Amino acid sequence: MGPPENGIDLSPAWIVEDNPTMRQRLLQLVADLTGPDARIATTDSIAGAKALLDEDASGLALIDIGLPDGNGIELIAWLRAHRPRVTSVVITAWGHEDTVLAALRAGAIGYLLKERDDIELSLALQSIRRGGAPIDPVIARSILALLQLPAEPAATVANETEAAENPAHALSDRESEILRLVARGYSNREIADLTMLSRFTIEGYTKSIYRKLAVRSRTAAVFEAKALGLLH
DSSP states (O other): OOOOOOOOOOOSEEESSSSSHHHHHHHHHHHHHTTTOOOOOEEEHHHHHHHHHHTOOOOEEEEOOOETEHHHHHHHHHHHHHHEEEEEEEEEEEOOOOHHHHHHTTTEEEEEESSOOOOHHHHHHHHHTTTTOOOOOHHHHHHHHHHHHOOOOOOOOOOOOOOOOOOOOOOOOOHHHHHHHOOOOOOOHHHHHHHTOOHEEEHHHHHHHHHHOOOSSSHHHHHHHHHHTTOO
């Protein structure tokens, strides 16, 4: 059975990890969730990953940051450019905010820490299969603190107008309103209730925001908008 709509199948899976023990641990976690017919490939380097992933590759790539022939972020960016059907998720011992944000900007949709128990990592993988973009809670709190977004009253419904000068990343008033609510942690359903729009309409706006900001996750969208001065 494939993933639900907007979800990500865990098979095929590509594990890029140079520690043999951790590589086997991740392989077992994915196998437990996908069953005996799962297609799981492992490698210990960026070069090995590029050799494994042909032009038609799809599925989920679990990528460590510290690899013997380079930084995993380099591989994430390469996948985004050359293997767009492969979804990248970081799983590493590195949790510094700069590394996290660089990975998200490169195209990762999730960032997990190896120190977590198997059950926690398994739940994160299940979230990915349902379409989630899990960020380790400790890291998520650090990122939110770094962004220093002020709390504000729920936004009122604004008339949608495109920016007069329209660079590729310009957001309409409505998109900006929705992004502010995303930054405050509201789900699409909660945003729909606040704006009195349908959940499907909110999902459409969210996809438009992702496309304009060239990102693939809510956290990356907030960070990129903040970096561009679109959130204050």
